[in-house]
Each structure stands twice: as C-alpha cells, then as structure tokens.
Amino acid sequence: xxxxxxxxxxxxxxxxxxxxxxxxxxxxxxxxxxxxxxxxxxxxxxxxxxxxxxxxxxxxxxxxxxxxxxxxxxxxxxxxxxxxxxxxxxxxxxxxxxxxxxxxxxxxxxxxxxxxxxxxxxxxxxxxxxxxxxxxxxxxxxxxxxxxxxxxxxxxxxxxxxxxxxxxxxxxxxxxxxxxxxxxxxxxxxxxxxxxxxxxxxxxxxxxxxxxxxxxxxxxxxxxxxxxxxxxxxxxxxxxxxxxxxxxxxxxxxxxxxxxxxxxxxxxxxxxxxxxxxxxxxxxxxxxxxxxxxxxxxxxxxxxxxxxxxxxxxxxxxxxxxxxxxxxxxxxxxxxxxxxxxxxxxxxxxxxxxxxxxxxxxxxxxxxxxxxxxxxxxxxxxxxxxxxxxxxxxxxxxxxxxxxxxxxxxxxxxxxxxxxxxxxxxxxxxxxxxxxxxxxxxxxxxxxxxxxxxxxxxxxxxxxxxxxxxxxxxxxxxxxxxxxxxxxxxxxxxxxxxxxxxxxxxxxxxxxxxxxxxxxxxxxxxxxxxxxxxxxxxxxxxxxxxxxxxxxxxxxxxxxxxxxxxxxxxxxxxxxxxxxxxxxxxxxxxxxxxxxxxxxxxxxxxxxxxx
Amino acid sequence: xxxxxxxxxxxxxxxxxxxxxxxxxxxxxxxxxxxxxxxxxxxxxxxxxxxxxxxxxxxxxxxxxxxxxxxxxxxxxxxxxxxxxxxxx
Numbered sequence: 001x002x003x004x005x006x007x008x009x010x011x012x013x014x015x016x017x018x019x020x021x022x023x024x025x026x027x028x029x030x031x032x033x034x035x036x037x038x039x040x041x042x043x044x045x046x047x048x049x050x051x052x053x054x055x056x057x058x059x060x061x062x063x064x065x066x067x068x069x070x071x072x073x074x075x076x077x078x079x080x081x082x083x084x085x086x087x088x089x090x091x092x093x094x095x096x097x098x099x100x101x102x103x104x105x106x107x108x109x110x111x112x113x114x115x116x117x118x119x120x121x122x123x124x125x126x127x128x129x130x131x132x133x134x135x136x137x138x139x140x141x142x143x144x145x146x147x148x149x150x151x152x153x154x155x156x157x158x159x160x161x162x163x164x165x166x167x168x169x170x171x172x173x174x175x176x177x178x179x180x181x182x183x184x185x186x187x188x189x190x191x192x193x194x195x196x197x198x199x200x201x202x203x204x205x206x207x208x209x210x211x212x213x214x215x216x217x218x219x220x221x222x223x224x225x226x227x228x229x230x231x232x233x234x235x236x237x238x239x240x241x242x243x244x245x246x247x248x249x250x251x252x253x254x255x256x257x258x259x260x261x262x263x264x265x266x267x268x269x270x271x272x273x274x275x276x277x278x279x280x281x282x283x284x285x286x287x288x289x290x291x292x293x294x295x296x297x298x299x300x301x302x303x304x305x306x307x308x309x310x311x312x313x314x315x316x317x318x319x320x321x322x323x324x325x326x327x328x329x330x331x332x333x334x335x336x337x338x339x340x341x342x343x344x345x346x347x348x349x350x351x352x353x354x355x356x357x358x359x360x361x362x363x364x365x366x367x368x369x370x371x372x373x374x375x376x377x378x379x380x381x382x383x384x385x386x387x388x389x390x391x392x393x394x395x396x397x398x399x400x401x402x403x404x405x406x407x408x409x410x411x412x413x414x415x416x417x418x419x420x421x422x423x424x425x426x427x428x429x430x431x432x433x434x435x436x437x438x439x440x441x442x443x444x445x446x447x448x449x450x451x452x453x454x455x456x457x458x459x460x461x462x463x464x465x466x467x468x469x470x471x472x473x474x475x476x477x478x479x480x481x482x483x484x485x486x487x488x489x490x491x492x493x494x495x496x497x498x499x500x501x502x503x504x505x506x507x508x509x510x511x512x513x514x515x516x517x518x519x520x521x522x523x524x525x526x527x528x529x530x531x532x533x534x535x536x537x538x539x540x541x542x543x544x545x546x547x548x549x550x551x552x553x554x555x556x557x558x559x560x561x562x563x564x565x566x567x568x569x570x571x572x573x574x575x576x577x578x579x580x581x582x583x584x585x586x587x588x589x590x591x592x593x594x595x596x597x598x599x600x601x602x603x604x605x606x607x608x609x610x611x
Numbered sequence: 612x613x614x615x616x617x618x619x620x621x622x623x624x625x626x627x628x629x630x631x632x633x634x635x636x637x638x639x640x641x642x643x644x645x646x647x648x649x650x651x652x653x654x655x656x657x658x659x660x661x662x663x664x665x666x667x668x669x670x671x672x673x674x675x676x677x678x679x680x681x682x683x684x685x686x687x688x689x690x691x692x693x694x695x696x697x698x699x700x
Contacts, residue, residue: 055643086670089645200634207639208647215669227670233655236672240656240665337674341662344676350662444637444679446644449665449672 001045001152004070004097005081006090007052008450010109013139014081015049018149045152048075055210056096056188057195070097071188076156079148081107084114084121084136085451086227091214094130095167099188104132105151112138113453119224126221129166140456167213169206232451236334245338252331254416256322260392261399264314271310279303300488305477307537315392319361321464328455332357333447340445346427347434349378350445352385356426359389363569364576371580375443381433383581384588385426387569390419393532397564400536405557414561422565429592486527501542515601516559516608518551525563530571535564555608559601566597618666618675618683621654627685628652635682645669646683 003011050066057067070078080097082090087108097104108121127134133151137144165187168174180190195206218226239245279302286294326332332354340350351373359366366386373379390398402414434440490501501523508526509519524538543550552560568590569577578586615630629650632638645668646652655672656665663674 054640057639057643088669089671092643092645204631204642204648207642211642211645211647211650211669228655228667228672232672236656236665240658242657242659245659333674337656337658337663337665339660339662340674340676341658341660344662345660444640445663445674445676446637446640446679447663447674448644449674 001077001079001156002048002050002069002075003079003081004050004066004093005052006054006083006093007448009052009081009083009090010139011052011081012049014107014109014137014145015047017139017142017145018045018047045149047079053093055093056100057192057207071100073101076103077152078104079107079152080104081109084108084111085117085119087121087126087222088214088218088226091217092210095165095210095213096188098130098132098165099167099191100186102132103155105148105155106130106132106134107148108134108136109139111136111144112141114224116454117225117229119222119226122221122223126217129217129220131164131166140459166217167209169209173202173206228451235452236449239331239334240338249335249338250416250420252326253419256319256326257395257415259322260315260319261395263318267314267317268310271313272307275306275310279306295492296485296488300485304534307533309477315395316361317465319392321461323357323361324460324464325455325457328453328460330450330452333449336447337449340447342427343430344445346431347378347438347440348381348427348430349373349375349443350447352378352382352426352430355382355386356389356423359386359391361392363387363389363391363573367573367576367580375440377438377440378443380438380581380585381430383577383585384433384592385429386577387573387589387593388422388426388429388566390422390565391532391570393570394564396533397536398561401557401560401564404552405554405561418561418565425566425596429596490527505542515563515598516555516605517563517601518556520550521556521560521563525567528570529568532564532570555605558604558608562600562604563597566593566600568594614686615684616687617681618652618654618685619664619677619680621652621664621666621685621687623654623657623664626651626653626688628688630684630686633682633684635679637679637682641683644673645671646673651688652683652685 003015005011048069050069053066055067056070069075078097078101080090080094082094094104094106106126108123108126111121114121121136123134123136133155135144135148135151137148139145169177176194177187177190181187191206195203198206239248241248279298282302283294283298286298289297335357336350336353339353343350343352354372355366355369357366358369363386366389367383370379370382370386373382398415398418399411402411402418405411406414490504491499493500495503505519505523507519508522512518512520512522520542521539524535524542527538528534539550568574574586574590577589616627618627618629621627629646629648629652631648632641632646650668653667654664655667658664658674661677663676664680665672665674666680
C-alpha cells in the first residue's frame with residue numbers, strides 16, 4: 001500500500017503511526033526525501049511512504065520517484081492522503097491518480113485540525129463523487145487508523161474492474177480517451193503521452209482540468225474557511241515583516257540558545273559527578289584485569305565517552321525539542337522565506353537557511369538536511385558551508401571563551417555576534433563558490449508556507465528527546481570511543497623520556513603561534529577531530545599534563561573563538577557528507593572552513609598588532 | 612479594455628485574477644500549485660532583502676521569487692469594488 005499525496009499532509013505521520021517506524025516529520029514541505037517501507041504487524045499490511053508530490057507530472061527527484069512508483073502500478077492499493085484543511089489542493093492529485101488506477105482509497109488526514117478551524121466535510125458525498133472509499137483520520141491523535149486498515153483490507157481483496165472517472169475533458173478529447181482505453185491504456189497514460197504533442201492552448205486546458213474539477217468537488221463537499229486562516233495571516237504579518245522579521249528571528253534564536261545554555265548547566269554538572277563516581281567504581285571493579293588493559297579501557301575510552309555525554313547530552317536534550325516545536329509549528333518555512341533574498345544574491349537557495357538551522361543542533365544532521373534543496377549545485381553549496389554554524393559540540397567552548405574575554409554578563413552579546421559572523425561567512429563563501437567553482441544559475445524557488453499548526457507539546461518533547469538525541473549521541477559515541485583510546489595511548493607511551501603527546505606538541509607549537517594560538521590548542525583541535533566536544537577537555541588536560549599554565553592574551557581568546565567556528569568538521573559530519581554528496585565535496589568541506597579559519601586568524605593577528 | 616499587470620507587481624493586500632502564464636521553466640509547476648487562468652490570487656506578504664512574495668491561491672500560500680512571478684499575467688481586482696471581474700478566455 002503506497003501512501004501518496006501532496007507534501008506536508010501527514011503521510012509520514014500516518015506511516016509512523018501505522019508501522020511504528022520513525023520517519024522524520026515536521027510542518028514544512030519537503031521533509032520526506034526518500035521512500036520508506038514498513039509493515040503494520042497487527043493488520044498484516046505493508047506500507048510505503050512516498051515523498052510528497054503536487055502532481056504526477058513531477059519535477060524534482062523525489063517527486064519523480066513518487067510519481068514513477070504510482071504510475072508503474074507496483075502498489076496493490078494507493079492511499080491518497082489529503083489535508084482536511086485544504087481538500088481542494090489534495091483532490092487535484094487524487095483525480096490524477098484515479099485516471100491511472102481505480103485501486104485507490106482516499107484518506108482525509110488532519111481531521112481534528114479541520115474540526116478545530118470549523119471546517120465541515122461531507123465525506124460520504126465525496127466518496128460518491130469520486131467512486132472510491134473515503135476515510136477520515138488524524139495521524140497525530142491516532143484516530144481513524146483502524147478503520148483505514150479495515151477499508152484497505154476489504155478493498156485489497158476485491159477486484160475492482162471499471163471505474164467511472166469523475167473528470168471530464170472536452171468532448172473531442174473524451175472520445176479519443178474512450179477509443180484508446182479499449183486497448184488497455186488507462187486514461188492517465190493516454191493523457192500524459194499525448195500532452196507533449198498538443199498545441200499550447202489545449203495543453204493548458206488539459207493540465208488545468210483536475211484543478212477545476214477539484215474546485216467544483218470541494219465546493220460541494222466542503223463547508224467552512226479553508227486553508228489560510230485569519231490567525232495565520234496575523235502571525236505571518238509579524239513574522240515576515242519588512243523590518244522586524246530578521247531581528248525577530250535573531251531574538252527567537254537567541255531565546256532558544258539562552259534556554260539551552262541555562263537549562264543544560266545543572267544537568268551537565270550532575271552527569272559529570274555521576275560519571276566520575278561510576279568511573280572510579282568501575283576501575284575498582286575491574287581490578288582483576290591487568291593494568292595495560294584496564295587503564296586504556298576505563299581511563300581512556302570510558303572516560304572520554306563519559307565526558308562527551310555529560311557535555312553533549314543536556315544541551316541537545318533541550319535544543320532539539322525546542323527546535324522541533326518550532327518546526328511543527330510551521331516557523332521554518334517562514335525562515336526560509338525571509339532569508340531567501342539574501343541567499344539568492346549569494347547564488348544559493350533560501351532553503352539553505354533551514355539546513356543552517358539544522359546544523360545548529362548537529363552539523364551531520366544539517367548535512368543530511370541538504371536533501372531538501374532541489375538543485376544539486378545549491379545542495380553542494382549548503383553541504384560545504386554546513387559546518388560554519390556552531391553545533392552543540394562547539395557551544396561549550398564558545399560560551400567559556402567569550403566569558404573569559406568579556407566577562408559573564410556580556411558573553412551572550414559576543415556569542416550572538418559570532419553567530420552573525422557565521423551567517424555572513426556562509427553567504428560570502430556561497431557567493432564566492434557560485435562565482436568560481438560552482439558556477440550556475442539560481443534555480444527557481446517555489447515554497448509552500450503551510451498553515452500554522454498547534455504542536456503537541458508532550459508528544460514532541462518525549463519523541464524528540466528519545467529519538468533524535470539518542471540517534472546523534474550514538475554516532476558521537478562511536479567516534480569518541482576510539483578517540484579516547486588514542487589519546488590515552490599518546491599520553492602514556494614514552495619515547496626518549498617524554499610521552500608521544502609532548503613530541504607532537506613540539507611540532508605543533510610554531511604552527512599554533514603563527515595563527516595566534518599555541519601548540520596545545522592546535523593539538524587539541526587535531527585530536528578532537530572525532531567530535532568537537534573533545535576540544536575543550538583536551539586543551540585543559542594538555543596544559544595540566546605538561547605542567548604549564550595557559551599564557552593567553554586577548555588575541556588568543558579571539559582567535560580561539562574564530563578557529564572553533566571555522567575549522568574542519570567532525571568525523572561524523574565528514575562521513576555523512578561523503579555519503580550524501582561524494583568524496584570531492586567531503587574534502588571541500590574539510591578544506592574550506594579550515595582555510596577560512598586560518599585566514600581570519602591571521603587577519604585578526606594583524607589587526608591586533610595595530611592596537 | 613483589460614489592463615494586464617504581472618503577479619510580481621502585486622503588493623501585499625492586493626488581489627487579482629490570473630490571466631495567463633507565459634512559457635517559462637516553472638510553468639507546469641505553477642499549474643500544479645494551483646495557478647490557473649481565472650483563479651483568484653492575493654499577495655499576502657513580501658519578504659525582506661529583495662526576497663520572494665507569498666501568494667494565496669486556492670487556500671494555500673505559495674512563495675515565489677520576483678523573477679518567477681513575472682511570468683504570470685494577472686488582472687487586478689480594485690480594492691474598492693468587491694464585485695467580480697470576468698476574464699474572457
């Protein structure tokens with residue numbers, strides 16, 4: 001059974017409910033980028049979640065995948081999902097699907113939202129007009145799902161032969177369709193084949209037929225204010241305001257940061273003490289192991305693992321739910337809308353603003369998110385600049401150093417300033433790349449701004465906490481475990497009376513000094529390659545191990561902030577980018593931020609020498 | 612005498628009936644999104660920084676860039692009259 005329908009009607013939510021799997025959902029179009037297959041054990045049905053498509057004459061890659069799937073008839077039954085709040089839009093696709101196959105069940109989703117807005121739907125009349133069963137569901141609440149499965153099962157068994165299409169083309173075309181249908185072609189196949197060779201005027205008539213018929217059906221069946229409500233209008237007036245939109249967005253972002261920072265302070269401390277206690281206890285427990293196994297295992301691997309978790313988990317556990325709430329509400333589409341102007345001038349796409357937002361949580365997630373961008377060229381731009389935005393791993397460092405530089409009270413200001421630097425750098429580098437290596441035309445941009453939806457707070461928080469946080473955490477764990485081992489080995493393997501780590505520092509010190517940092521810092525960044533969280537702990541332990549005190553000037557602090565923002569991405573991100581966009585882009589994503597970081601550090605060094 | 616403007620000329624709050632869509636790469640996509648002849652479209656928002664405009668068409672809000680909206684010819688609905696204008700097809 002294939003779940004088809006317009007983007008953002010709730011197919012993935014429906015899919016998750018039916019199969020218990022976890023497709024990523026959110027209130028913006030283009031969320032689902034791959035087809036997913038899952039089965040509903042209870043009912044014995046297999047479902048396929050297709051990406052959203054506005055019509056079967058698709059354009060982008062995922063839309064093509066969806067429409068091809070529908071056209072080649074591999075599904076037993078197509079569940080055409082519509083948004084109850086805007087039935088007319090969904091019916092266009094339903095009518096097109098009905099032209100291809102009669103084995104369709106229409107599912108009117110988000111029924112609860114429609115009721116809330118005072119929209120009434122006459123579903124039995126709809127079923128009569130379309131000639132197929134219609135079921136109302138609400139994927140968020142879980143209502144109507146049992147009925148849906150029942151109807152699917154009873155229809156799957158039945159053998160549907162002929163079906164009267166509710167659409168009627170002009171008479172000449174109709175007679176042609178009737179003639180050719182005798183040869184076993186469906187009406188849809190004929191229409192698609194013939195469309196290429198028709199003169200323009202007829203093309204417009206044929207293409208707009210489903211829309212006009214959908215409108216007529218909706219007029220009969222729907223009662224109430226459809227789609228864009230007055231509340232939506234009022235909210236949008238504020239959020240997309242000419243002058244206030246950008247400051248408002250910055251404010252919202254700052255608010256989320258603030259909540260993340262303040263909220264994660266206490267849990268981080270608690271986790272740290274818990275872990276150090278556990279570590280000591282385990283060390284005692286593993287007394288029976290020889291030291292050369294016990295030490296690297298517990299003092300190396302486990303210790304690093306614990307410190308990463310205690311630093312990373314609390315902020316992500318707060319940031320992700322907040323972000324998901326904003327997502328489900330519908331804010332992300334507006335953010336892309338507001339920023340598209342700036343991105344267009346940089347040769348990129350407004351949706352890159354969305355991938356940047358995702359990078360704030362975890363750059364690897366931002367890298368996957370680049371799929372929402374249609375044009376491959378613009379997708380590469382987004383992937384290459386994804387690491388410019390500070391991820392949750394970089395935040396502790398940014399907070400600590402900015403507090404060191406200007407004191408606790410002013411540190412939020414410095415933090416915000418550096419975020420703006422990231423955004424400017426993203427735009428500037430995108431522009432530079434568009435003019436040189438990744439030349440090309442700006443693609444056309446058509447984005448639907450969905451109606452605002454009330455997010456289900458409890459469900460989102462629990463869901464987001466468990467799924468997203470653990471998922472990213474497990475990836476980080478896989479990277480930091482070997483890192484912990486390596487670090488322990490370097491500190492405890494001696495060569496010429498000094499640990500290997502010290503020898504490494506001898507090489508790195510001149511290099512570090514050149515860019516206004518020092519050897520320990522540089523070494524920490526290199527060893528912190530698996531995950532950005534490692535850098536701050538490594539700097540501290542580096543100084544303590546060598547028995548020297550940190551000799552930092554204002555220049556060192558500033559350059560440290562710069563280099564934290566602009567350096568090679570973490571291993572997880574690089575692996576993700578390689579998987580998504582290929583080796584060349586992955587290498588570019590390493591080179592570009594590092595080079596930028598070095599240049600900016602040198603620049604700041606020059607500026608400081610004038611003071 | 613029908614006075615034709617372009618979709619990109621509409622300011623927030625102004626409404627129009629779509630007259631036709633010129634040949635452009637986005638044309639079919641625009642049909643799919645509901646921009647058909649004689650459909651009522653209203654500009655609901657204009658993004659800052661020279662960005663796209665949001666248009667209300669058939670109950671959905673679609674954001675289009677200026678360059679793309681220029682391909683859609685419309686017939687304005689004057690703000691004062693609440694009546695209908697008929698587009699000859």
